[in-house]
Amino acid sequence: WHDPRLDSIATKLIYQQLVRGIRYGEYRCDKDKELAMIAAQQYYIETGGAPTLDTTKLADLLTNYLPDNCLKKGGIGYWIQGICIAYDKLSHNKPTSIALKQDLVAYSKCRWPLLFSRFYDAYKFSGPSLPRNDIVIAVNWTGLYVVDEFEQVLLELNFPEITAVSLSRSGKLNGQSFSLSTVKGDDYTFTSANSSDIHDLLLFFLNGLKSRSRFVVSLQNFDNKGDDNFISYFKGDLLKLVNDTGEAILTQKDSYLFGECIRTGNTGNFTTDTVYVLPTLDKLPNDVLNMFVKHTNNMEKCKTSSKPVVDVEVKYEHTLEKFSVDNMRQNEKRTIYRTLNRRKKSSEIWKHSRDSINNPFLMKLQDQNELS
Structure with missing residues (x-):
């Protein structure tokens, strides 16, 4: 749920990490057009949004933008042509340098998770x-x-x-x-x-996503028995909260919330104790939803976060x-x-190795220099 627009310092740091990672081949692009567009965005940011691209200046900067293997493979002329095409499309919209950095950060998070x-x-x-x-x-x-x-x-x-x-x-x-x-x-x-760090980090993400989520899955059938104030749904149906988020369910703020059954399109109230909050900000793909429909029995015992x-x-x-x-x-x-x-990969001293032994393995012998 990170929004690059809300944290300028983080956006600046991630942007620097991205451009350096691309330059040294850590962040790899599958297509030359993708790499050319990112290079064009870098040039735009560094020149303050110049209306036209100076090919002489770009030629000097290519080694800062592109991995060495890509530069050698295509040649300077090839990359200048591709970056110029990308830059013409980019400069036409006249984005700000800050907005471009924000877009690149959001893009990289999805591109190289x-x-x-x-x-x-x-x-x-x-x-x-x-x-x-x-x-x-x-x-x-x-x-x-x-x-x-x-x-x-x-x-x-x-x-x-x-x-x-x-x-x-x-x-x-x-x-x-x-x-x-x-x-x-x-x-x-x-x-x-x-283990403690991993556990806490996972809970941070799970609880954060659930509190912001608008999607829940039903754990049992519910029949409104003709009461139009409520919606009927089957076990495993996906419901979308209309006015609230998952936080209202996790904190047990309300016993009833207003939502929409995605399968039927009907809206109305539903009981919060019959649903499980999904840790997601977007509607899940059908294959994942089918997983919940098939295994709703496992959800009933895991209703808490x-x-x-x-x-x-x-x-x-x-x-x-x-x-x-x-x-x-x-x-x-x-x-x-x-x-x-x-x-x-660091060595683990208890494993077999052909490396010479320079220091005692046992901690209690570490201070005995004559053994080293």
């Missing part, structure tokens, strides 16, 4: 099978992604698909885990040194990895704001 993520190292402890268990979790404005070190997406859960989030502690920070429940009834548990955080004693298998948590020196904890293609 995974690269606008916060990344965490984690381990899948339980749940449906994935190709591997040592994974990276990425959280962004669209949902949660599970990826591997090759940047392949192993699991994608959009926020409407997540029905519950909970946090468990085993008494040690590194023993924390968090669990997810989905509308399909799947339950995943992940362990991570950053999340399960409460509980402290429970979790018993794990004894492994060398878990022994290392308590007894071996640890590498720096990685909680990163950076793109996946810049992520470096």
